[in-house]
Amino acid sequence: MVYQVYPRSFADGNGDGVGDLAGVRSRLPYLLRLGVDALWFTPWYASPLRDGGYDVSDYRAVHPLFGTLEEAERLIADAARLGLRTIVDVVPNHVSRDHRWFREAVAAGPGGRARERFHFRPGLGPDGGLPPNDWQSEFGGPAWTRLTDQDGTPEDWYLHLFSPDQPDLDWSHPEVRAEHEDVLRFWFDRGVAGVRVDSATLLVKDPSLAPLSAGADPHPYHDREEVHEIYRSWRSVADSQEPPRMLVGEMWLDDPDRLARYLRPDELHTAFNLAYLSAPWDAAALRSCVEATCRAHAAVDAPPTWVLGNHDTTRVATRYGRADTSFDFTTMAHGGPGDLALGTRRARAAALLTLALPGSVYLYQGEELGLPEVEDLPADRRHDPMRLGADSGNPGRDGCRVPLPWEGDAPPYGFCADGVEPWLPQPGDWARLSVAAQDGTAGSTLELYRAALRLRRACRSPAATEQPAPRWLPAPPDVLAFRYGGLECRTNLGSRPVSLETDRQVLLASAPSEDGVLPPDTSVWLRAPDGPAVGPSPTGTLIAGGRSDA
Incomplete structure (x- = not known):
């Protein structure tokens, strides 16, 4: 398992409202x-x-x-x-417009050798006022921006498949x-x-x-x-x-x-x-x-x-x-x-x-x-x-980059020092989702992940990880059922409960269920016939010990 850290939003170690490396080290x-x-x-x-x-x-x-x-x-x-x-x-x-190479390219002027590391081209049309082609930026609009001389005279265009602040490099150089x-x-x-x-x-x-x-x-x-x-x-x-x-x-x-x-x-x-x-x-x-x-x-x-x-x-x-x-x-x-x-x-x-x-x-x-x-x-x-602007309705990606809630009843939830405003505002109702609120709480999403990762490690022997694919098991149309390693997973993606049709031990479930029934939008892990022996965790979730691949 690889955990993605977005440093700016993970943990603030120096109290300025922005996540940093000191914050990551502390966590x-x-x-x-x-x-x-x-x-x-x-x-x-x-x-x-x-x-x-x-x-x-x-x-x-x-x-x-x-x-x-x-x-x-x-x-x-x-x-x-x-x-x-x-x-x-x-x-x-690409690099930043502030990168040394691009600053050198801008200073070199049309035809300068420093521009060979990028994609500079003259524009189309009688005055070169049109982009060199119809390529579009991933962020919207043409993938070309035109430079101007210090006196305001327009000159060459440069390519940027993302924002104009990110000129594309020429990998033939x-x-x-x-x-x-x-x-x-x-x-x-x-x-x-x-x-x-x-x-x-x-x-x-x-x-x-x-x-x-x-x-x-x-x-x-x-x-x-x-x-x-x-x-x-x-x-x-x-x-x-x-x-x-x-x-x-x-x-x-x-x-x-x-x-x-x-x-x-x-x-x-x-x-x-x-x-x-x-x-x-x-x-x-x-x-x-x-x-x-x-x-x-x-x-x-x-x-x-x-x-x-x-x-x-x-x-x-x-x-x-x-x-x-x-x-x-x-x-x-x-x-x-x-x-x-x-x-x-x-x-x-x-x-x-x-x-x-x-x-x-x-x-x-x-x-x-x-x-x-x-x-x-x-x-x-x-x-x-x-x-892409107020008229597009596209808010961008900031909504998934809001700083994490660690503890407390109100923002900044331990992300940074109290009284400091995080670089992106946190919702006022995240106290129940904080690490402290979920730590040790039976049934919380945090404890579900902790139990799942421990159990996953226990059920992955070297022989199991050599299998190239899961072994699919018979199941209703809206249910995915397969075995891999020492685990059998069943996930009900339908709108109605289905029978598990097994008397084997349920090791872990994503939601409460009655014996022998798999509710809608629920996954369960069952112990495979040769799977690991398990016991109850402190939170009541059945787990096991060991290690697995990432």
Whole structure:
């Protein structure tokens, strides 16, 4: 299990209202008790923070809001002593406008060699006033911005698949490749166990800038064949370390076979399963995703991964309570508030379903508390550049990035010092969701996750983890039933109770149920015939001890 830490919102160690590395260090015992194996940190680098740190200005420095490079090194070392490995984020597609390379490019002027590290082009039309092609930014509007001279004279355009503050790098330039490989070595030297690769499919662009409207095949900048050679070089760097390090990619690909190509033995080790994250709460859709994922990963001998949410997506408890339970960036703001009680029930069931699958799981901070999306943030407190303006109705991603509640009856709930305003406001009704409120409380979402992670470890022998896929069991159409390792998982995604049709021991359930009955939107773990012996936990949940894969 890998736990995703969004440093700005995890814990504030110096009392300024912004989460930092000192705050994370102070909460390492919490993460250890939760039962995670590794920590993935979103960017903590020097940055103007116009896109949550994904606009990096210096990869070898830590943003002062978060601390110092020395503090990052202490955090990595402290976590390692507790058996927690560290994964850092690398953003290879683009840098910040404040990055030294881009400042040099702007100063160099049209035709300057410093511009060769980016995608600068003259505009179209008689005065060059039109973008070089029809590519669109992921954040809305053209993917091109035009520079002007100091006297206001318009000149070349530069490419940015995200915000204008994030100019895209040209990966055909040897300095771009060499720099990123050196950045990998820099952080490997500081003890990180792996790297998460942001927007991993977007690096290589068609040099002819083929317009999207022409229906170019292959796509002019998404999932191009040339990108695989980049990751083969990165794999060589990772494998040259002692011990070897891990690479995990963020890839929004609908085709599991295309995704698996990135996981061949000489490329990335694993990839985020964003198809699983995006799937609706539907038995047929989820089973199809699991089967396709396991088949494609087995073909390249790579372990599957599973993820329900992250810092870019609507909180699971909110999404699963809407009429449309799937996820899509284009509709994330249009699902309505939904039924939070229903969404929370489904999120708990989904947690057990996901943790029972083969491979590794990524857990976004706060999911273990059942936090909902904060949908009423004031417009003047929002930071995310993905929001497309007042007329679009898209609030962006700030609602899933609100600081965690640790203790107390009112904001800031122990996130920072009392009387200090957190960088994003917390709801006034989160006291019941705080760590302190859920700690030791039978049936709480936090205790459900703790029990599930302990039991998951106990039920995963080396022989079990070699199985490439779960063994599906007979079940009604709205029920997913499978066995993996020493666990049997059954999840009712329908609207009616169903019979468990077994007299075997229930080890863990996501919601209360009568004997022999599986209620709607509920998961149970049963002890497989050769599963572990278990006993009651202090909170009344049946658990076991041991270890498993991440």
